[in-house]
Amino acid sequence: MGAVQPSAQQLIGARIREHREAAGLSQAELARRVYVSRQTVGNWESGRTLADVQSLVLLARAFGTTVDALIGESDPNAALPTAEDRHALVRLLVTAGLLLGATLALVFASHLISLVRPSDDVTDAVRATLCVAALICEIALLLRALPRLRAFMRSHGLKNASIAASYLEGRDASGAVPNDVLFRCFVPYWKLWLLALIVVAFGAPALLVG
Incomplete structure (x- = not known):
C-alpha cells in the first residue's frame, strides 16, 4: 500500500512552519504580525485550516519571501478561496436561510392560529x-436566493455541501473531512434535516394544541 500523500493545505502549513522557524519566530509572535490568534497559526501549520490570500500576503511579508514560495506548486485558485468570495457565499447562505426560516415560521404561525382560534373575519384575515x-x-x-446560490457554487466548483463548508473554512476540500459533529452529522445530510424542519413547521402546531 502506497504512502498517503499530504493535502495541499498540509503542504502549505508545513512551509509556513518552516519559514517561521527559519525566521526565529514563535507562533505567538507570527500571529501578532499577521493579525490573527496563535491558535490560527497553529491550525495553519498543522493543516487543519488554510490561510486565505490576505493572510498569505502578510505571512510572505513577515518571512521576507513571496506568496508563491509559500504555496509552492499547489494551485492557488483551487485551494485558496479569497475572503471576499467566502463573505459572498456567507451572504448568499444567510439570505437563503432567512427566507426559508421566514417561510416556515409564517406557515407555522398560520397553522397554529387556525387551531387555537375559531374561524371568524379577523382570524381569516390574519391567516x-x-x-x-x-x-x-x-x-x-x-426565484432569487437559490438560483444565485447555485450559480455561485457552480462557478466556484462547489459540487456539494461538504465542499462548500470546506470552502467557507478556508480548507482544502480534497483533504480529510474534519471529525466533528457538523461535518459528520449535519452537512452531508442537510436535505434530510431540511425535510425534518418542514415537517415540524407543518405538524408541530397540531401537536402543541393537542
Missing part, C-alpha cells in the same frame, strides 16, 4: 396575511 407573506418569501427564495 390570509400570513399565507401571502409566506408565499412572497417562498417566491424570493426559489
Whole structure:
C-alpha cells in the first residue's frame, strides 16, 4: 500500500512552519504580525485550516519571501478561496436561510392560529396575511436566493455541501473531512434535516394544541 500523500493545505502549513522557524519566530509572535490568534497559526501549520490570500500576503511579508514560495506548486485558485468570495457565499447562505426560516415560521404561525382560534373575519384575515407573506418569501427564495446560490457554487466548483463548508473554512476540500459533529452529522445530510424542519413547521402546531 502506497504512502498517503499530504493535502495541499498540509503542504502549505508545513512551509509556513518552516519559514517561521527559519525566521526565529514563535507562533505567538507570527500571529501578532499577521493579525490573527496563535491558535490560527497553529491550525495553519498543522493543516487543519488554510490561510486565505490576505493572510498569505502578510505571512510572505513577515518571512521576507513571496506568496508563491509559500504555496509552492499547489494551485492557488483551487485551494485558496479569497475572503471576499467566502463573505459572498456567507451572504448568499444567510439570505437563503432567512427566507426559508421566514417561510416556515409564517406557515407555522398560520397553522397554529387556525387551531387555537375559531374561524371568524379577523382570524381569516390574519391567516390570509400570513399565507401571502409566506408565499412572497417562498417566491424570493426559489426565484432569487437559490438560483444565485447555485450559480455561485457552480462557478466556484462547489459540487456539494461538504465542499462548500470546506470552502467557507478556508480548507482544502480534497483533504480529510474534519471529525466533528457538523461535518459528520449535519452537512452531508442537510436535505434530510431540511425535510425534518418542514415537517415540524407543518405538524408541530397540531401537536402543541393537542
